Amino acid sequence: MRLSPDEMIFWQHGFLKLNGTIVFTWALMFVLTAGSKLVTRKLSTGMKRSRWQNLLEIIVTGIEQQIAEVGLRHPQTYVGFLGTLFLFVAISTLGTVIPGFEPPTGSLSTTAALALCVLVAVPFYGIEEQGLGGYLKSYVEPTVIMLPFNIISELSRTLALAVRLFGNMMSGTMILAILLTITPFIFPIAMSMLGLLTGMVQAYIFSILAAVYIASATRARKPKPKQAAPAEA
Amino acid sequence: MDSMTLIAIASIVTAGLTIALGSIGPALGEGRAVATALSSLAQQPDAAATITRTLFVGLAMIESIAIYCFVVSMILIFANPFWNHVIAQATGK
Numbered sequence: 001m002r003l004s005p006d007e008m009i010f011w012q013h014g015f016l017k018l019n020g021t022i023v024f025t026w027a028l029m030f031v032l033t034a035g036s037k038l039v040t041r042k043l044s045t046g047m048k049r050s051r052w053q054n055l056l057e058i059i060v061t062g063i064e065q066q067i068a069e070v071g072l073r074h075p076q077t078y079v080g081f082l083g084t085l086f087l088f089v090a091i092s093t094l095g096t097v098i099p100g101f102e103p104p105t106g107s108l109s110t111t112a113a114l115a116l117c118v119l120v121a122v123p124f125y126g127i128e129e130q131g132l133g134g135y136l137k138s139y140v141e142p143t144v145i146m147l148p149f150n151i152i153s154e155l156s157r158t159l160a161l162a163v164r165l166f167g168n169m170m171s172g173t174m175i176l177a178i179l180l181t182i183t184p185f186i187f188p189i190a191m192s193m194l195g196l197l198t199g200m201v202q203a204y205i206f207s208i209l210a211a212v213y214i215a216s217a218t219r220a221r222k223p224k225p226k227q228a229a230p231a232e233a
Numbered sequence: 234m235d236s237m238t239l240i241a242i243a244s245i246v247t248a249g250l251t252i253a254l255g256s257i258g259p260a261l262g263e264g265r266a267v268a269t270a271l272s273s274l275a276q277q278p279d280a281a282a283t284i285t286r287t288l289f290v291g292l293a294m295i296e297s298i299a300i301y302c303f304v305v306s307m308i309l310i311f312a313n314p315f316w317n318h319v320i321a322q323a324t325g326k
Binding site: 164 | 286290294300
């Protein structure tokens with residue numbers, strides 16, 4: 001009973017191992033990059049455009065709109081990072097319809113890596129927006145006593161991101177594997193459709209949570225307005 | 234009862250109890266969340282996009298508790314270090 005694609009070894013040379021997670025991640029990277037390159041070879045700004053360009057525009061503007069709704073100003077700066085997170089997890093889930101493909105997000109290594117990217121990106125964007133002092137001061141809000149709790153909440157958010165995505169993906173593939181040994185055709189298909197749905201929802205959740213964390217780090221702290229002195233009567 | 238049997242019994246019982254008890258809380262919480270979301274949708278239908286998005290984010294956070302319990306249960310069944318240690322001892326003997 002395979003718990004994750006880490007255990008599928010394709011090639012081994014002493015210490016270096018080429019396991020399923022790495023190979024499927026490379027395949028995803030290749031598909032996403034080559035596909036985008038092919039579609040954006042001849043971009044047109046007129047009314048006549050290819051349907052693939054249309055599809056990509058729908059996806060990119062949709063992601064930008066969601067980022068703006070979360071409350072981030074200038075969504076164009078974040079659409080690269082957050083869009084990549086969403087697309088990677090989404091295409092990795094959609095790829096399960098291809099027989100033989102194991103989603104690389106079903107391995108704790110991949111999801112931990114993605115969560116660590118978010119952990120690094122939050123201070124990066126926070127310092128870029130507010131400066132180092134401004135960002136570090138946000139850790140001691142509302143009082144200095146909250147400093148350890150704020151730090152712990154940062155780390156536990158990262159852990160929760162990683163385990164949530166890993167648990168959802170692993171449970172989907174494991175339920176499918178178990179059902180295939182028990183029941184005939186129809187029930188595993190229903191469960192794989194459920195797996196696709198939860199995978200897409202988890203992709204959306206991952207990127208929206210990353211956007212919310214970045215938004216809370218880049219929120220401008222407005223200084224409290226001074227009370228106007230009462231005018232002399 | 235030797236230690237191997239004891240470890241097996243404890244692992245199996247704990248795995249079952251973990252997932253059984255661990256799904257009660259999140260299920261109740263998700264039910265309440267969806268009920269409140271539905272009533273607020275009925276009150277303000279034009280905020281449907283915001284309410285729906287917040288509902289899904291909240292459901293995912295509640296669901297992650299059940300996922301933690303599931304992961305612990307899977308570890309106990311499939312990647313149990315105590316069982317592996319005992320098996321290694323039994324076969325190495």
